[in-house]
Amino acid sequence: MTSIDTRAARAADDLTAGGWALPAGAVGTHRFTPKFEAVIAGLQARLTALGGTEGPVWHPPVLSRSLIDRAEYAESFPHLLGSVNAMDEDADGVVLAPAACYPVYPGLADGTVGEQVHFDVAGYCYRHEATSELGRFRTFRMREFVTVGAEEPVTAWRNGWIERGEKLFAELGVAVEVKSATDPFFGPGGRLMRASQLEQDLKYEFVAKVSPEDPGTAIASANCHKDHLGTRFAVRLPGGDTAHSACAAFGLERIALALINAHGDDLNDWPALAAALPTPGSPA
Amino acid sequence: MTSIDTRAARAADDLTAGGWALPAGAVGTHRFTPKFEAVIAGLQARLTALGGTEGPVWHPPVLSRSLIDRAEYAESFPHLLGSVNAMDEDADGVVLAPAACYPVYPGLADGTVGEQVHFDVAGYCYRHEATSELGRFRTFRMREFVTVGAEEPVTAWRNGWIERGEKLFAELGVAVEVKSATDPFFGPGGRLMRASQLEQDLKYEFVAKVSPEDPGTAIASANCHKDHLGTRFAVRLPGGDTAHSACAAFGLERIALALINAHGDDLNDWPALAAALPTPGSPA
Numbered sequence: 244m245t246s247i248d249t250r251a252a253r254a255a256d257d258l259t260a261g262g263w264a265l266p267a268g269a270v271g272t273h274r275f276t277p278k279f280e281a282v283i284a285g286l287q288a289r290l291t292a293l294g295g296t297e298g299p300v301w302h303p304p305v306l307s308r309s310l311i312d313r314a315e316y317a318e319s320f321p322h323l324l325g326s327v328n329a330m331d332e333d334a335d336g337v338v339l340a341p342a343a344c345y346p347v348y349p350g351l352a353d354g355t356v357g358e359q360v361h362f363d364v365a366g367y368c369y370r371h372e373a374t375s376e377l378g379r380f381r382t383f384r385m386r387e388f389v390t391v392g393a394e395e396p397v398t399a400w401r402n403g404w405i406e407r408g409e410k411l412f413a414e415l416g417v418a419v420e421v422k423s424a425t426d427p428f429f430g431p432g433g434r435l436m437r438a439s440q441l442e443q444d445l446k447y448e449f450v451a452k453v454s455p456e457d458p459g460t461a462i463a464s465a466n467c468h469k470d471h472l473g474t475r476f477a478v479r480l481p482g483g484d485t486a487h488s489a490c491a492a493f494g495l496e497r498i499a500l501a502l503i504n505a506h507g508d509d510l511n512d513w514p515a516l517a518a519a520l521p522t523p524g525s526p527a
Numbered sequence: 528m529t530s531i532d533t534r535a536a537r538a539a540d541d542l543t544a545g546g547w548a549l550p551a552g553a554v555g556t557h558r559f560t561p562k563f564e565a566v567i568a569g570l571q572a573r574l575t576a577l578g579g580t581e582g583p584v585w586h587p588p589v590l591s592r593s594l595i596d597r598a599e600y601a602e603s604f605p606h607l608l609g610s611v612n613a614m615d616e617d618a619d620g621v622v623l624a625p626a627a628c629y630p631v632y633p634g635l636a637d638g639t640v641g642e643q644v645h646f647d648v649a650g651y652c653y654r655h656e657a658t659s660e661l662g663r664f665r666t667f668r669m670r671e672f673v674t675v676g677a678e679e680p681v682t683a684w685r686n687g688w689i690e691r692g693e694k695l696f697a698e699l700g701v702a703v704e705v706k707s708a709t710d711p712f713f714g715p716g717g718r719l720m721r722a723s724q725l726e727q728d729l730k731y732e733f734v735a736k737v738s739p740e741d742p743g744t745a746i747a748s749a750n751c752h753k754d755h756l757g758t759r760f761a762v763r764l765p766g767g768d769t770a771h772s773a774c775a776a777f778g779l780e781r782i783a784l785a786l787i788n789a790h791g792d793d794l795n796d797w798p799a800l801a802a803a804l805p806t807p808g809s810p811a
Contacts, residue, residue: 277582
């Protein structure tokens with residue numbers, strides 16, 4: 244094994260020793276204990292309070308191929324997309340959801356939105372990651388707040404979520420660095436596109452340690468999509484302009500790992516979050 | 528549309544009108560509201576109490592292909608198995624979990640169990656169903672209690688779960704028929720095998736209406752696997768015999784639909800379950 248594999252194996256063993264997870268046999272997958280699931284449920288409740296919603300709409304782990312094609316996901320991340328094949332393949336096959344938000348857009352497609360609409364969603368996501376360090380999940384749960392509307396309120400909303408995220412992680416006792424980052428939302432544009440994205444401050448990541456030797460992993464992000472998805476799904480504003488969109492996305496398992504790394508294996512040592520933790524036995 | 532498609536569309540519309548779900552765009556998928564998720568979480572808590580456990584281990588929605596091959600799933604249900612393909616396909620690809628229990632067996636494989644061991648697991652499952660009537664989910668959550676051990680206590684445990692299931696559904700106010708059924712656990716054996724399974728009483732289904740015009744849908748089952756999985760995973764008893772296994776499986780979304788069909792769209796009219804329902808916002 245390479246040293247990254249050795250570290251990954253040791254970090255996974257530590258997770259098992261702490262009573263959080265069991266091996267699941269496939270790269271980037273885990274079996275989570277009721278103790279771990281209680282943390283996930285606590286995080287969901289915390290995020291519901293932070294978002295001021297009634298809770299997320301829970302999205303399915305599979306999407307129609309036509310939806311993901313319209314979003315042009317595969318043009319940016321062809322290597323991460325998991326397609327589902329069955330023996331009696333039909334015309335509109337399904338893919339594994341790469342993010343929680345996609346089913347929001349068909350409901351708005353080819354229509355007009357007011358100044359701003361809001362969504363709170365969650366679901367299982369799949370990314371066919373090539374490496375196996377702890378936190379590089381192939382399958383994971385994402386909680387995502389989404390807004391669609393005019394550029395100015397959408398950008399202000401995204402900036403508000405950077406502040407909310409900082410407040411959340413401070414309350415949870417998880418040290419994060421907020422970093423401007425790149426993400427090829429706009430197709431495989433290479434260095435020039437990434438530089439442009441950095442200049443425009445479109446993506447901020449909350450980076451934390453998910454294991455002792457982790458140099459830093461993005462556990463959440465707050466992103467402006469500009470009018471990329473508005474264009475793809477033909478969503479217009481009342482004046483006729485194309486709608487902008489933005490999201491605040493929380494990787495639930497990664498946040499749980501950051502909490503475990505920060506506070507240890509005994510939930511009684513987790514004062515800040517403990518109050519929000521529901522009874523074990525109701526997985527989120 | 529055929530009349531079954533029309534009925535399916537009307538039943539899905541009713542679900543949306545009742546505040547339970549939103550369309551998701553792919554056959555056999557739904558987006559579930561916090562109101563629906565509260566029912567799922569309540570069911571999980573009820574099943575935890577019924578099983579006398581600390582709650583389920585939450586299994587990933589994808590499994591290694593080698594695991595599902597060893598279980599010989601594809602030899603019985605080739606048309607239902609969803610394989611995940613990515614552009615940089617690796618040797619040990621993944622498949623979508625067709626049932627929640629599979630990751631239990633590698634932990635016991637090529638080893639010896641005592642008289643009886645117990646598991647409580649849950650997870651997302653995928654079945655590439657050909658039809659789209661309400662309740663014929665391609666993606667759904669299954670809660671599954673599993674036991675592995677000697678034939679006699681395993682069979683007695685399974686029979687105990689038939690009684691527990693009857694008690695549960697009576698408490699929930701869901702009218703069920705308990706039916707002896709067939710399920711080709713033993714490969715594509717056709718009529719003779721199915722007749723044999725009926726004679727041996729290996730599978731019981733809890734059948735209920737999930738929509739007004741539904742002739743009856745299996746919402747749970749209690750099953751003896753004989754030594755099929757014990758053989759496939761080389762699990763032995765202390766005396767050297769191959770271990771038997773059994774499961775009690777609960778289709779969470781189908782049970783929720785049966786509850787909605789029985790009690791209507793207002794959760795305040797659900798006296799029996801209401802006490803177990805947690806706050807909306809913690810999806811299960």
